[in-house]
Amino acid sequence: MEQGSALPTFDFDMAMADVVAMRRSLLSWYHHHGRDLPWRHNRDPYPIWISEIMLQQTQVKTVIPYYHRWLATFPSIAALANADEQAVLKVWQGLGYYARARNIHKAAQILMEQHHGVFPQEGNAVMALPGIGRTTAGGILSAAFDLPWPILDGNVKRILARLGGLTTPLKSHTKTLWGWSELLLDQSHPRDFNQAIMDLGATICVPRSPHCPHCPWTHHCLAYIHNLQAAIPMTEKNAPLPHKNIGVAVIRNARGQVLIDRRRPEGLLGGLWEFPGGKVEPGETIADCIVREIQEELGITIQVGAPLTTINHAYSHFRVTLHVHWCDYVAGKPQPLECDEVRWVEPQTLNDYPFPKANEEIIKKILGPQ
Ligand code: SF4
Structure with missing residues (x-):
């Protein structure tokens, strides 16, 4: 495990009982404070997949109208696969990062050709689709099929880095963070757990001034215990954009x-x-x-x-x-x-x-x- 300054590190091996307690407290928090988001209203992997891709670079409030417009225009994987790429780009217009739209379109065609239009439940098959990496696959597989796949998006990285008191840039901790996400994941409730940790990052453990008094994990969080929330995650100084x-x-x-x-x-x-x-x-x-x-x-x-x-x-x-x-x-x-x-x-x-x-x-x- 990487070390950050002289702080004690978060050691899950030594604290399985704590991990179980953390799962429970997070799920309890989620049942009272989780967000009501349109893509959580059913378990159909198609809309869940679309939402996951839209949310990769874009905030929830921006995504919601695009999400509804997309599903009204392309209500199924088959409808999307048969659409013209120009029509796909037009519906995506304004969301940016257009490779995402082109990849969704290509993936829909692959799903029709290789999977009879059915979204697969195997991680390797999901990650073989264009535009789907490990965390997006985890998001889809857990939300649609309640499968125990961990996630590691920006929100989750920030929470884990604070929990573990990582005082060096996150780039060097990717393997550790995946390990923590995997270990914390509640195998019996992966869908709720992943959505809960995303919600915690979006509403409580926010980038600036996290609302720690409302967090279910204060007892386990090294950043909170050492008052380092503002310093974690550590970022590299960004060079000015050309x-x-x-x-x-x-x-x-x-x-x-x-x-x-x-x-x-x-x-x-x-x-x-x-x-x-x-x-x-x-x-x-x-x-x-x-x-x-x-x-x-x-x-x-x-x-x-x-x-x-x-x-x-x-x-x-x-x-x-x-x-x-x-x-x-x-x-x-x-x-x-x-x-x-x-x-x-x-x-x-x-x-x-x-x-x-x-x-x-x-x-x-x-x-x-x-
Ligand atoms: S205690 Fe504060 S810093 Fe730690 S996980 Fe909770 S909100 Fe984030």
Whole structure:
């Protein structure tokens, strides 16, 4: 077991009776204070799976309307497998991390082809599906089938790190944390236990200022006993995110249509539509950048006009500033030289296409007050 400073460490081998007491006290707390979440209303693995994937990077309150919309549009694994990827991305639009949506879609097709449309109960088969790692598999298998699979999402890591008084960054403790999650898991009530520990992390053992007086585990928590809750989990100092300036063109033709292109399927925002443009090189003006990018990406000549808007947006690993300009089409046939498809569309139809969140603001500006 890894050691953190001079603190005593949490030793489950020495305290099985305590572990049993912790399971009991957590389940009792959960029965009074657990959250009522829509995906907990039944045991169908399909909606549970969708909720688990949506919750990977997104907060519950944001997920709930997306979850309902998703199930209304794709009510079954078969309906999802048969859907067009563009329709899938459109329903996901705004949730971010679009690889999640593409993976769910691919996984639904695999479930139809290899599992007769039935979600498997074997961990290896579940983890073989795109986008499902060990903790997501644990979440689905315990919630849908009440199987004793542990979980280790961000909330659970934080709780366990505090319980065990880990005063060094969590990255080096992954194996230990999985071991603790596995050992604590109540084998007789895995569904309730996993949901309880997630709820404890979401509502009591929160990242800043945990509500320890309301926690069922204060007697067992080294962070609480040593008043170290604020210092755990220890995080590495994050380097500032790199920043890119992007020149973006809203190109109009003589018929008032605008030009959009669809990104290649792989990579960030793959398969989504966007307004063409690219990174401003050192020493380049925004207008020069836009002219060059449009020639390179689409093989056409344009005239850069007035600024339309400027948008700042942060992704997980970098920030961008989009400098968006109106542009007029001059000459050439648009070709998908660095994308999958390019299309002239009526501005009123822009909302029919899946766009990244940062582009939604551009569409609002194009359409003006409605
Ligand atoms: S006592 Fe406080 S720090 Fe420890 S697990 Fe409970 S809420 Fe978290």
